[in-house]
Each structure stands twice: as structure tokens, then as C-alpha cells.
Amino acid sequence: MDCVKIGKLIAKLRKEKKLTQKNIADALGIQNKTVSKWECGLGCPDLSLWPELSAIFDIDIKQMMEGEITPNKPDGGNIDKIRFYVCPSCGNILFSTGSASIFCCGRKLERILPTDTNNAPKITVEEIETDYFVTFDHPMTKEHYISFVAYVKSDKVFFYRLYPEQSPTCRFPIITGGKLYVYCIKHGLLVYSNNLF
Known part of the structure; x- marks a missing residue:
């Protein structure tokens, strides 16, 4: 571990959060001299303190230990x-x-990544008023269900979360040429072609 790099990162993150060395020390149950030493590159935090430091700064532990945020x-x-x-x-x-x-x-x-659509559930698309009403031929059991459906077009994502034992249906505004993404917990991510809409 490069204590100098880590110390500079800790000082930078502390200032971004508008915290003092004493605030950090109190949160970790250590002396503020210890935080000062880290920031000067004269030592690194003890291994047991990394999870709490990560939580204080809302930063990934691995990147903190490397001394730089990518x-x-x-x-x-x-x-x-x-x-x-x-x-x-x-x-x-x-x-x-x-x-x-x-x-x-x-x-x-x-x-x-999208999977082979051979196992894709059959869908029915109806136009109702200004929406597509999409129905999936899917069992929707606790062991096998559609977790989400997303209709993506231009600069918009229409996203629906589905749950076991729920009706496998959703509605999207009529916007032609979009792609329909369906995530089944058993068969993975499926993408339906544009010619359905």
C-alpha cells in the first residue's frame, strides 16, 4: 500500500465531506493524531478500520486502498x-x-448480456388508447418469474418491475421502433425485435 497516496485521498475525501480530522477520529474511535499521520503519509489505516472509512466517505474499499478513485x-x-x-x-x-x-x-x-430467445415467452401486444398493452405467456411462480420489463426508445426508458404471482402484463406509451427487454430469472435477459411494435 502506498501510504502517501492513501493519505492524500483521505484528506481530499474528508474535505469534500466537510469533515474535520476530529470528526473522522471520533467516528472511528481513534485519536485525531492518527488521522493526521495518515494524511501526512506516515502510516495507513488499520485493516479493521477500512469498512468504516469506506462507509464514512461512501467510497469503494478497494479503490481507497489503492489510493485513487477511478x-x-x-x-x-x-x-x-x-x-x-x-x-x-x-x-x-x-x-x-x-x-x-x-x-x-x-x-x-x-x-x-442478452440470451438466446428460443426460450423466450410468447407475447401479445395490443394497442389500447395511447398505450401498448403487453401480455406475456409466463407462469410467474416464485421459482420462475419475469423480474423486469423495459421498453427503450430514443432518449426514454419505460421500466416495470414485476413480482412472482403477479399478472405478467405491462403498459407502455405508443412509441414505434423501440426495443423490449425482458429479464426472466430462469432464462436471463431477452430482447424482442422492433417488428413487434
């Missing part, structure tokens, strides 16, 4: 590059429109 590249806003992520621990669903480091429950999440 920023994400600016999002170009290209909705065609949408990426979906599902946390294996809590089931949270996240998405980005470009490459990003996405974390949940302390883990870095990997992007879900």
Missing part, C-alpha cells in the same frame, strides 16, 4: 447502449447508458 467515463447518453445489472444478493435492478462501475451489496455487478 472515475467513470462521462455518459454519452446513448440509450442504444443501455446495460442492465441485477444484484444476486438483494435482487436490485440497475441500468446505465454506457460503461460504468456498478456496485450493490458490496459487490461489483457484471452487465447482463
